[in-house]
Every structure is written in C-alpha cells, then in structure tokens.
Amino acid sequence: MRRKIAFVAALMLIAFTGLQFIRPKIKNPPVTADIQAPSNVEAILRRACYDCHSNETNLRWYDKIQPVYWQVAAHVNEGREGLNFSDWKNMAPAEQKAKLWESINQVIAGAMPVQNYVMVHPSAKLSKDDLVILKAYVSGMTPVNKPGDTAKINAQMQQLEQWQNAKFTIGKLPIALNGISYMPDYKNWQAISTTNRFDNGTLRVIFGNNIAVNAMKANNIHPWPNGTIFAKVAWDQVEDNEGNIKTGAFKQIEYMIKDDQKYASTMGWGFARFKTTKLIPYGKTALFATECVNCHRPQKDEDFVFTQPIKN
C-alpha cells in the first residue's frame, strides 16, 4: 500500500514537473500609447489592473507555477483583448471614456480585479478610498449638454424628415454577424424601462416583447424564459434652457434574445446591435458579442440583465 502511494506521488510529481514546460506565451510588447491620468488614478490602475490589462504584466514567481500559470496566461491574454491601458491612446476619445466608465462599474460590481487573483495578490484589492478616487475621476468626464445645441438638433431634424418621407422603409432586414436580424416590430412592444445615461449623453428606452411582459407579470424572470426579447434604443440627448432633456438623433438599437440552448456560448442570450438609421450591423466578426457579454457579466445573478423592469 505504502509503495502504491509512493508510486502515485512520484507519477504526480513527474506530471507536475512536466506541466512546467508546457507554457503558453505571455509577451510584453513595448508600451507606446499608455493611459495618461492623474497620478493617484494611475497608481490604482497599475496596482490593481496592469497585470492583466497592460503590456507591463509583472508575474511573481508563484504565478509562473503550473497549473496556475495557465489560468494567469488566459487571464492576461483575454484581459488585454478587452482592455489594454498600454494601447490607450490608440482608441478614440469617446471609446476611452466608455472603457473608463465600464472599468469603474466592473470594480463597483466586484467583478474586477478578478477575485482569485486578489486572493493571491492582496495588494491589488481596492479600498473604499480608491473607489472614491476612481469615481471622482470619471465623473469629471461627464459630458455637459449645450442648451439648444444646433448641431444635434439639425441631426435630429434630418432624421425626422427622412422618417416623414418614409425613407426608413427597409427592404431586406439587416442581419448581424451572428445571424440575428433587426426586428422592426419592437415599436409595438411594451416599454419596460427608460434610462438617462449621463455617462455618454444618451437617453434610452428598453422594450420587452410579449413573452418578456408576461414573464414579468408572473414574476418569472429569474431566469427570463426562452423567447424573451429585449430591444434597447439609444438617442442623443438634446437639452433646452428649461432643463428639459429630450431625445435627439437615433443612434442605435440593441437586442437580447433568450435561448439557453442556441446561445449557450454567450450566457444564454443572443446579442445584436444596429447602428444609425441605416441600421448597420455592429461588429467585425461574430465574436463581437464577447464585448456585450463582458460588460453584462457582472449582472450574472440577474440573468445578465441590467434593467429592473417596471410593471404597468
């Protein structure tokens, strides 16, 4: 018996040692477009995020031991793909701001920095004070509406004119790269909420189809039943001198379709986004939905849905 245990232990040791030689690569390419932020903000990002979201990954000896290293490498490569502070200046300013608001929200939700990483790297844990600093920093980037903004009003009027002349009539429905089609019928669905997104200066209405509305009535939304569809429409904000914020130009429409089999690889939801009144499908490859999933992931306890629906 003793010998058997010793044999198994020896086998495991060999396997463990062998594992050390099978290593995915983590490269640290040169940093050419690093984020520029106030030093206290930068210090927080470096301490808590840079190992996975920059080209300055600093692996400690214990990160390099297999099988931990596999997970570390996956985290770094996946993390850099969605957000890389070393490539910051290569993004458009609007995209930079969106990534910062998303980052703060991932921290508030407890999704970032990754939990098991923090356990092993306690210095990455963010305190309440750190969060106050980050919140103040992004709040300083809140867009300010110019009352009676003529450029925005003109864009809206142009769209309105097209609408009046029935120029929105669409022949073939646009289809996103994952096969999901634009669904014009959302206009007949019920509004289940509305949001004033001051982080990016938009107003939104979230619609739910009949299956969604019936599920709400029956308090059966955890999880939402298959067949549920949400549509979210976003418009520019147009503000007047009285503080009225109204919808300006149509920016985009997004859908989420629940089917836990068909869309198992994207958390049970099929995602699609169509931009401008031309309804141009968003995304360069079918993998565009990873971006949707990554931002919706902190809502996993709410079936990946942000909206708290309103019954009427």
Next chain:
Amino acid sequence: MKNVVWILLAASFTIAACNHDDKVSLINDQAALPATFKFDTLGLKVMASFANKKYGTMSVLYANGEGISNAIKGDKKHSAGEVRALVTWGQQDDPSWFGARIPGSLKSVELVKISTNTTGLITAYAKYSGKNLLAAPDTLGQEARIKYILDQQPSIMP
C-alpha cells in the same frame, strides 16, 4: 512547497468565492403602475421619452396608432380618436450602473383624449397622481399641460 500548495488551493477557490450581498431588486417596484389602473388595456405604444433636470423627473409619452402617425407627420394637426398618455417618475440613480439614472417613484399619469362634438375637436384631460394614481381634481394649468403633451415630437424609431 507549503506555500505553493496554499497558493494552488487559494487559486482553486475561483468564482465560488465571491458572493455579493448588495443585491439589487429584480423588479423596479416603486416605479410600477398599480395593476388596477390597467394601463396596458389602453393599447398605447411608446411615442417619446424625456427627462427634466430641474424637477429631477423622467417620462415616457405613449400614444395610440393615430396619435403616433399624427406626431410623425409633424404638422401639429390632431384628429378625433387620438389618445396620449404621459407617465412621469422621479429619477433615481441606477443601482447597477454608475453613470445612469432610471425611474424612481411614480409621480403621475396624464391622459389626453381628442374627440369631436358639433363644434369640432374637443380635448379631454385627466391627471392621476402618486403611487396609487388617484384622480387629481385640480384643473389648474390644464391648458398648458394639454399643449405640452400635444406639442411633443416623436422619438425617432426606424
């Protein structure tokens, strides 16, 4: 070696380890319209959405099919049978997105109905206030509210 074992163990406590208590409610209860009001039986669709910074409110304006097609035409003409309903809430911070505000407590529903009598088009206005949407008897400023509601432009929906 002890160290390594500890780290391996720690690393294996993956997602299971994080469980947040600060869960937000699944339904926005304070914004709900009372079921007894039967808003859904009015057969209305979304026409527009807006907010007001001064009053800290958010609204969705609904209309029936006629109301929406009149609004799209944009010639300020109205027709008998047209119905509009303006639902207004106080705003609250979105508990799941820092950077957004969503409807908070329900403030009012205002109904505008257009019909005809022998003299032409007539407009009826009714306001229901508060969480329980009780009929509000005061008629002060009614004309201004009717104008406000009828003057709204439709939100662009391709």
